[in-house]
Amino acid sequence: MLEDEFGREVTGVRVSLTDRCNFDCVYCHNEGLGDTRGPMDPQDDELGTDAVVRFLEVAHDFGVGAVKFTGGEPMLRDDLEAIVRRTPDDMAVSMTTNGTFLPGRAEGLVDAGLDRVNVSQDALDAEAFAELTQSGAYDRVLEGVEAALDAGLAPVKLNMVVFEPTAGYVPGMVDHVAENDGLQLQLIEYMPELAGHPEWAVDIQRVHDWLEAQADHVETRAMHDRKRYFVSSEAAARAENGTVAAADGGGDAAGLGMVEIVDPVGNADFCANCHRVRLTHDGYLKGCLNRNDDLVAIGETKASMREAFRTTVAERVPYYGEYMIEEDGEWTFNEAYRDSEGDRTPYEYSKDD
Template sequence: MEPIKDHLSRPLRDIRISVTDQCNFRCSYCMPAEIFGPDFAFLPKEEYLTFDEIYELVLAMGDLGVEKVRLTGGEPLLRKNLHELIAKLNKIESIKDIALTTNAMLLPKYAMKLKEAGLKRVNVSMDAIEEEVFKKMNGRSVSTKPVLKGIAAAREAGLEVKINMVVQKGVNDDQIVPMASYFKDKGITLRFIEFMDVGSTNGWKLSSVVTKKEIVDILDKHFPVEPLNEAYFGEVASRYRYAGTNIEVGVISSVSDSFCSSCTRARISADGKLYTCLFATEGYDLKPLMRNALSMDEVSNAISALWNKRRDRYSDERTEETAKNRPKIEMSYIGG
């Protein structure tokens, strides 16, 4: 079967799968504590896709051109025996890259198992290196120490590590240089992410956005950077390297420099809904496909039909008014 494309010739290449909607942080970006407090009702476990169902979906999507799988959450390492799912996915010939987005706190316990199962990379969410800023942002006064310990454990296990930092003006923009300095010295790729209006609860305002240009200008004053070419079609990060080194730094710029026309990414929530955009208002329930004993071809064809209908261009069309008035699915539900 040929890889599928939509009206803007965007192949489906990359799938993000949320394996749980629960998290052990309540960070200000995707799970603000005032909304996701201790009494918040998360999905019942029986609503989650099983590992077998996830495997079958990825197998079907591999026939459509998917090569990359990212497991997300919530915090994916809260899903019991996650390494078993990774081992299953690693057996799918069409899948070239399996990665995990995590807050790193459970990596000392699981990093080696994940590596042995076939995981290649962890993307660690970390929005500050200074203690007080980090504690304020994660909403639970958690120190940086367990996160840095998790990063070290991942590297010791042989996993590639990338750090993702969401930058909010007046909140943690003073951490751009300290974060860059710390991870440059460690030889770890850091990616800055413009503050986006994901979901409807993070209090997004355009005035809170530090743009890609502003971030690169700040970096360049302290550590001269050189632009790099796009590594593949649909790459969302603008990549740079620190001059005179092979250490990369990047910026993801959905707000100031959108990339809708080259987006090759779909998302599946923990309860099996397919979202063709991070800013979607609704998803397509895939569980009936998986639980009605359909053939792999039938599942592939159904997903192909959904992707071919996609017309998502939210980042191209965003205004402060649409951000306020258009409901969007929460990031903790579909992952990053």
């Protein structure tokens, strides 16, 4: 297992299979690459089935035990089931999707070896959902969640980005997972450095405080110092006016929903415990979601992929607290990581390596 100079072993990989998506979410950062969405047809720069599998075999050889398939929308890949089936047997396989293609395919993905699924769902109202995603697929997403549950993928984790347009929907989403067995909620802190619109950012601590007030009990995961709040449906429903700032005490209803917050900004433990690298849809490894100046081309052979993996891990830097440092309440670039020629260009390996 490879370890970077900060003592972090790389135990997982995120593999973006495409940057195509049938949604146009207003907060999309496309795995940190920016808004590169385009035609729905397969693109020439997407890694082929064999290349993805070859990379996973290399990662497995380095002791990586988990892969998460992402996009864009990974289910736009017709070969997704084949990729999942050919993933090394003892690697845990998960996927993040918008859920619209799960009806009719969830069972086949489970048969191929899919273990878990995250479904992006930012609202419980079709009109609000359409405004956020620029799609009219709300009912299809709900069908996708049900298809995942029916296929045995429980718990299905719903991903919700928390920013100004969605903050008022948090109590309803918490109530939703409390009332429905098999669902969990993952609230994701909005990062304007990736998606722009800094005016949309909210103080994520407010959400923590609100959940703490509602929770029947709270657990803390050592990794990332991430809290899990177990909230009854009645407690969540007592939030006045549907805002995260207005609720009072807890509740004692039987149903409990598990809610977790992903909050990397200002959470020193988050980057310090990051144990994954990312593969872009077009064949570059990156050591951090927030960075694109550390891209390393994987090439086509296992030899070039191994070298790219080693290079990526060796040059990993925690984004918050190392690559970006906080000065006078502001995050600024650490000049120690700027090379002598200014911005770095991606490493390139010959296709024949």
